[in-house]
Amino acid sequence: LQKLPHMLSRFATVPAARTRVLSSLAAAVLRPGSPVAPPAKPVQIRGRPFLPDGANPRFPEFMASAREEFPKVFSAQGDLSIPEWGGVTRELMDEYLHQYGVILLRGLPLQGSADFGLFMKAVGWRLKDKTAYLRAIQARSMTSTVVNDAVRTASDDHRNYTIEPHNEFHTVGCPRYITLYCETPAEEGGEWPTGDSRAILAQLDPEVVAKFERLGARYTVFYEHKDNAFYNCWQGNVAPTKEACEKYLKALNYEFKWHEDGALSYWQNFPAIRVHPKTGERVWFNQIHAHHETFYKGAHPLFVDKPAEFDRYPVHTTYGDGTPMEREVLDHIREVIWKNCVAVPTQAGDVIVYDNWLAKHGRMGSFGDGPARKVYV
Ligand SMILES: [Fe+2]
Structure with a gap:
């Protein structure tokens, strides 16, 4: 009772x-x-x-x-x-x-x-x-x-x-x-x-989706030391000291590396497809295209004039095994996204x-x- x-x-x-x-x-x-x-x-x-x-x-x-x-x-x-x-x-x-x-x-x-x-x-x-x-x-x-x-x-x-x-x-x-x-x-x-995003997933090439679903995507973030920065720096965006940065990155399961000039790179893999927590549907929920270096390279006013060999872009994405994304795959993803934007x-x-x-x-x-x-x- x-x-x-x-x-x-x-x-x-x-x-x-x-x-x-x-x-x-x-x-x-x-x-x-x-x-x-x-x-x-x-x-x-x-x-x-x-x-x-x-x-x-x-x-x-x-x-x-x-x-x-x-x-x-x-x-x-x-x-x-x-x-x-x-x-x-x-x-x-x-x-x-x-x-x-x-x-x-x-x-x-x-x-x-x-x-x-x-x-x-x-x-x-x-x-x-x-x-x-x-x-x-x-x-x-x-x-x-x-x-x-x-x-x-x-x-x-x-x-x-x-x-x-x-x-x-x-x-x-x-x-x-x-x-x-x-x-x-x-x-x-x-x-x-x-x-x-529902329309985007429906229109993406199933082979592109399947490859990302299999391998995931690796997201790398790069920050200059504040003394060398012309855009953001880790002291401003992550934490003021190296110790505090490392504590933050370890807590969130990132791998990281300090460059000789004090710059910071950190990376982690994430799935390209997830199950929506409320509706249960498969969703194309990721940042594969907008975390690619071309988000800045040739586009952002502070990076538009960088020479071809410049490789210190703030973000970059690859497949989860570290292999580069094919140019036509990136183009395809962006094309489908823009076609399904209002x-x-x-x-x-x-x-x-x-x-x-x-x-x-x-x-x-x-x-x-x-x-x-x-x-x-
Ligand atoms: Fe945003």
């Missing part, structure tokens, strides 16, 4: 979990919104300056416009506090994000990065322990700035540079979700290229939430001398 309430409660939770729906408050204030409109001007991909592998003739000339439900748009309408908006947003994401892959929220009353931080804490993903997020994201390989204990700038890299669509990956602990907030859109460009022009106040395992995010380069685009993560 003592066990009976416990046994009954187990049965009671099963149907409730299956039929979970939004609370009446969330359903009332977060309503399906109009699909994302096409950009005012077509978004050039092929031949675009400062885009990784931009001269590739297989790339589409322009990016597709958003589809009816990719990203799915919800419109915020109601008089709620920012923490309350975070609470209803969490409900919405728990219910729908794995279905749509990407959700764009328009109309939230966020006025800058402090509001965005409050909002994200109320959403509550991995931010309950306020240091967990910053700890997990400290060693991301690009350049960004801590704004508050829940928010960073999305990227401080040169505004002309296009950050090709990618999954946030090993350097930040392979997060389940990525949330971006636009405070100030770019004068021209700066769209969010948004990739449908352009999401940014509006001030937009919050876009990616299921990081189901969708790819990035940033189109922006142009013009006006105020800089301000986007936070």
Whole structure:
């Protein structure tokens, strides 16, 4: 008899979990919104300056416009506090994000990065322990700035540079979700290229997928010592001392090597395909293309003029056995990704939430001398 309430409660939770729906408050204030409109001007991909592998003739000339439900748009309408908006947003994401892959929220009353931080804490993903997020994201390989204990700038890299669509990956602990907030859109460009990973996996050559599934991929990160750095350095992005770096890398199972001039390389293998934790589907969740040296080589403004023999790029990927990826395989992966990306022009106040395992995010380069685009993560 003592066990009976416990046994009954187990049965009671099963149907409730299956039929979970939004609370009446969330359903009332977060309503399906109009699909994302096409950009005012077509978004050039092929031949675009400062885009990784931009001269590739297989790339589409322009990016597709958003589809009816990719990203799915919800419109915020109601008089709620920012923490309350975070609470209803969490409900919405728990219910729908794995279905749509990407959700764009328009109309939230966020006025800058402090509001965005409050909002994200109320959403509550991995931010309950306020240091967990910053700890997990400290060693991301690009350049960004801590704004508050829940928010960073999305990227401080040169505004002309296009950050090709990618999954946030090993350097930040392979997060389940990525949330971006636009405070100030770019004068021209700066769209969010948004990739449908389900379609990408379906269109990739099965032999390419099978080889990566068999071998995995090896991800190598390279940081200069701060005295030699013209981009990032390990003191800034990983830890201030060699001892602290090694402690961090060992805790995360990386192998590493110190170069004679004080630079640091570290590497680890990761699978190319994973099982989605919520839906159980196989997903192309990796960073094989955007962790390849060509992410910088010939594309990034600080690396575009490097001579052919230069080999100190911040990132590189190979097959898991260390053999180089064939050029046509890399081209094929990028081509399929761009063909399954849609352009999401940014509006001030937009919050876009990616299921990081189901969708790819990035940033189109922006142009013009006006105020800089301000986007936070
Ligand atoms: Fe990213």
